[in-house]
Amino acid sequence: MWRYCLLPGLAVWLAAMSPAQAFIAYVSNEKGNTVSVIDTDSWAVTDTIKVGQRPRGIEFSRDGKFVMVAVGDDDTIDVIDTAKKQVVDTLPSGPDPELFTQDAAGKILYVANENDNTVTVIDLEKRARLGDIQVGVEPEGMAISPDGKILINTSETTNMAHFIDTAKRQVVASVLVDSRPRFAAFKSDGSELWVSSEIGGTVSIIDPVKHAVTGKIEFSIPGLRREAIQAVGIGITKDDKTAFVALGPANRIAVVDATSHKVTKYLLVGQRVWHMAFTPDEKYLLTTNGVSNDVSVIDVAAQKVIKTIQVGELPWGITMSPR
């Protein structure tokens, strides 16, 4: 079956082949305490990097030279040098960092610290902590608005999306969403904020100006009980037309028409799918499947899973090289 999956993938790849197609994906393996490096040319793991305890949130620096990975049980963020493929530094996050985001310039890092209800602000150049912002219980999802003015943090037990003014570093609004909000993503035109709720099993569509929920995406899969459908990771294409939502233990990615907010398709991926990342050309979408210890590769245009790549134990987060 493995080979069977590979063939159509190869065909697509051959058709689209040009020298600049290879990207590098970094996958955090929560249980393995490693980061798997995937080459999107060969769709193979080329390196496995040892990191601290319980790696989860992971992101490339804007210049592509470093990968930052939150290692929650070590209360820090490891910095991997992508040339050396090893941890070269750590960042002063608060206790139990889980997810983080950076500003457009790549100068400021905002970290959600699950253990003490704060978002920590870090100066990336100086590697210094600039301060903390008090948010709700168990902060998790982080997103920054396209204009950089608003930072979103979701708090899992408070069940809110907090709007933080990045200049004042203050919470300016909080919007209640369904249970256990995990992830937040803006449309690239800034018109909508999407927040997934793991236990609620929905995605709330929020008007970022009015600070109000304007719609809700619900998911239903025949033969699956409602509790098994848990929305987590979200990926929206740059043209704001199509979105992908990871449904956790439902083992599926929902394809959503991002304009009408209607689910158009469910793609079967690996078990307990959490997060995802597009290749920069948006030809492919890679998802982390925790329980099956693999990454699924989705052909974005064809809306098909074309390949599965085995990685480390309990893959959690994923980030793609910017170029």
Next chain:
Amino acid sequence: MVRWLVGAVGLGLLATPVLAADPIEIDIGYLHRAAIQSTLSLVEQPTENNGVAGARLAIEDNNTTGKFLNQRFKLDEIRLKDGDDVVTAAKTLAGHDGFIIADLPPDDLLKAADALRDRGTVLLNAGAIDDRLREEDCRANVIHVAPTRSMLADALAQYLVWKQWKRWLLVVGSHEKDKLYADAFRRAATRFGAKIVQERTFEDTGGARRTDSGVTLIQRQMPVFTQQAPAYDVLVAADESEVFASYLPYRTWDPRPVAGSAGLVPTSWDAAHDQWGAIQLQNRFVKLTSRHMTALDMQAWTAARMVGEAASRTNSSDLKKLVDFIRGPDFALAAFKGQPLTLRDWNLQLRQPILLADGRMVVSVSPQEGFLHQVSELDTLGVDRPETKCKLR
């Protein structure tokens, strides 16, 4: 050291916006008895704040959320000593609390519920696991957060049957609640296809739980007590009274695992549970109390969080609105069990997955895969709607 330096030069705390109006206060009562049951295992000996500590953490959590909604939560605790009247105390709390979290023996709970019925006060039963409180003795003003004996027994039975350990030797204590637990195991065996090959009663003849050389005696007693049993796969012990069950593991005549009140124990919570974000709650609890979180702590946390959840969803402190929300179809609580907890509308019992823990690790979580249900797989645990004797009044 890096963090210390950074702290010194950092900007410090950044304030959240100041809200103009005074916060709306929501007071929750907590009513329990001071008496603590002694356990066989010294490490399991409950502390004086067992239960109420969980409620206190939930109040902190509710207040963190409340900051953004201008709501403030407070806990009023009454600890009953021997001879104190439960009704008087319940009425005192009901003077300013719309909700009272109760960790009371079943008859006390019913007395309090009936005394408060006309006031509209709602009791959140965090302690009593008696099925009758949800069945023939159910009350419209009591919401049950604690699981029932039948839910616990069913959770264990599903796992034992999945494991193909279907032949049980049932050992029952001589106290009333041990017998009730045994009833739940018998029912579970019938429901899920296990067979009780023999039943034995362990008489409580009194005696201290702590002695200086008791182990020698126990090592002689337990093998003899479990001798000459018909072929069985697992010994199931019903000993809520903490008289013998914890003495059984490694001491049975036949080399067999123990489950029920010792060995593999069904429970609403365990200090070893770390899945589905539970580690965050465990960390918060240890930080607050400097001890591990027990099942009773979790049941009280859940009760206080239910009120907090209702208050944030309805953006109200109005008792009727809060109760209607909790009893309504939209209520669901995230409580680190991997799926939302909801309320059975026919008897106001909270649906919940049950952990199976061995004292050091969580071995499994029930309902087990494959035990299907037309409404919710959580309803494969405990008394289901078609069987209920409850008529809410």
